[in-house]
Amino acid sequence: MYDRTIQFLPHELGPPWERVRVEVDGELVSWMQTFTVGHRLRGVTLDCAGVVGVHTDDAHQLRGHMRFMLETVLQRAESRGVPLSTLYGGVPDVYHRWAYATVMPEFNFTISTRRAEALPLRHRIRGAEPADRPAIARLYNRETSGISGMRVREPERWLGPRQGLYFGRLDAWMQVALDDHGQIVGYCIGDEVDHDAQQLDIVDAQASSSGVAGSLIRAMADEAVRRRMGNLVFHVYPASRVGRYLRNLDVTARSERPIGRSQMVRLGLPDVVLQALGPHARMRAEILGSERPSRLVIDTELGSGELPLGGDLPPHRVRLPSAQLAEILFGYRSAEELRDIHGLEISAGDAELLDVLFPPIDAYCYWPDRY
Ligand SMILES: CC(C)(COP(=O)(O)OP(=O)(O)OC[C@H]1O[C@@H](n2cnc3c(N)ncnc32)[C@H](O)[C@@H]1OP(=O)(O)O)[C@@H](O)C(=O)NCCC(=O)NCCS
Structure with a gap:
């Protein structure tokens, strides 16, 4: 031995x-x-x-x-x-062994440099300095706090982006947009690439207004011109301000729904996760009227937890694998899809109940926060 x-x-x-x-x-x-x-x-x-x-x-x-x-x-x-663990599954089909599940779609928007150059530049843009990090982290937290999957960047501890796409191979750079008082009102994080790259990849961009979003996209077009790149690719959440601005331009929008790779989550302590989601579930359960269970107990192979539903009926119990619970909680797939398409063994009624409590949503995590 x-x-x-x-x-x-x-x-x-x-x-x-x-x-x-x-x-x-x-x-x-x-x-x-x-x-x-x-x-x-x-x-x-x-x-x-x-x-x-x-x-x-x-x-x-x-x-x-x-x-x-x-x-x-x-x-x-x-x-x-x-209670949770996240990883970026670079090698497909390894991490499901430990109940990690892919729970987030990938998004990107491609726009030609020429088209983006036509946008108005209404803000001063400059390279970010280490002293800007707390303000950037606060802006990021304000813009993303309502979106599942997002990592919290602690303003006093955030070390700035260490990477964009492609782990360990590329550094990231940051530019900030300033208002008339010199306050940071937006930022972009891009990949440092070699000279023959054809496109400029932006891996995070947040703006406090749509005007700032426009200035940032325009500033990135100027950056692409300097680097002689014909296209800009923004890897941003579609409902973010920059995403919404881009959706109104002449862009190619792509989304992907990976399985068994990319950004993955494991629910190691289902009881802790379900307890935290109790108030959310209790509120959603109102839709069902009083003809609902008092509690929903969920059993997984990694442990059990329960949700208060506040109804008059006796407690109800559902059993499902932790990985599928992760998909439902992060909104990647509905319980109905897991049942009808992926063969999850639960009743139609239980699937309907879970989908009322946790309707499908798009969770997302920006690239510099993935490791
Ligand atoms: C992936 C890697 C870390 C696995 O290390 P390892 O010590 O050989 O893994 P283990 O022997 O502990 O294997 C654990 C399980 O993963 C499986 N596994 C290991 N490598 C695998 C691969 N490349 N593809 C699919 N499954 C794999 C094993 O079969 C084993 O499954 P089992 O226990 O159900 O039989 C290793 O191959 C490696 O360092 N690869 C290069 C770097 C890399 O790709 N890292 C991952 C970045 S996401």
Whole structure:
């Protein structure tokens, strides 16, 4: 038998980041990074263990080292009451083993540089400085607080974007829009790319008004001209101010609905998540009148939780896999779709009840917040 150990070490980015190392007989075999961060879900904020840069050395793969590492990280987070975990599934069909589910669509808008150049530039734009980060984080939080999936950027702790698309390969840059008083009223985050790239990718853009959104898009067109790029691609949430502005222009809008890859979530502590969503469920349940259960108990393989529904009927119980509960809570698929298309074994009545409590929505997480 070999001697396998796991260590949690300080990270160059400081707390809450940690480095994780697994050694076998003193040799490094697997490593990753983890940190705790808040994510929004239907009006509440829940702590989430981020799983980042999972790797097993080539010579040691397929011996269960990554399983050991990930499960230890998850147990440790859950023992501290962290109910969710998120990761970016770069390798498809690996993480469903631990009940991670894809719960967010991908969105992007392509506009030609020429078309975007015609927009009016009504704000001063400049490169962002480290001192701007708290103001940028606050602006981001104001604009995104109502959207499920969004990460909370703590103004005093947010380190700025470390990346855009393509993990670890590209740096990100930021520009800010200022009003007449020099206050930050918008920002854009873009990918630092090599010279032969044909398009400029914008991975986050927030504006406090549609006028600011227009100025930002125009400023990005000027940036694309400098870099000799024919198109701009905005990876933004369609209902954001920049997304809404773009939708009114001559754009190609794309959305994708990945499965088993991309941004994934695991509900490790369903009881904590359901308890936090109790007030939301109680309010939604009013639609059903008094002919509804007093409580809904949901059993999953990772634990049970319950929602107060406030009705006159006895408590009701539903059983479903944690991954499907994640899809329903984040609004990626309705319970009816999971039942009719994916064969989830629940009754039509139970699916209808879950869909009243948690109607489908589009959750989203901007690229610089994915790891
Ligand atoms: C993916 C990776 C971390 C797996 O590490 P590992 O130590 O070999 O994994 P384990 O032996 O613990 O395997 C755990 C489970 O994942 C499965 N698995 C491992 N690699 C897989 C792959 N590439 N595709 C699909 N399943 C995979 C194993 O079959 C095993 O499943 P089982 O326990 O149900 O039989 C490793 O292959 C790696 O470092 N790859 C390159 C970097 C990378 O792609 N990281 C992931 C970024 S999202």
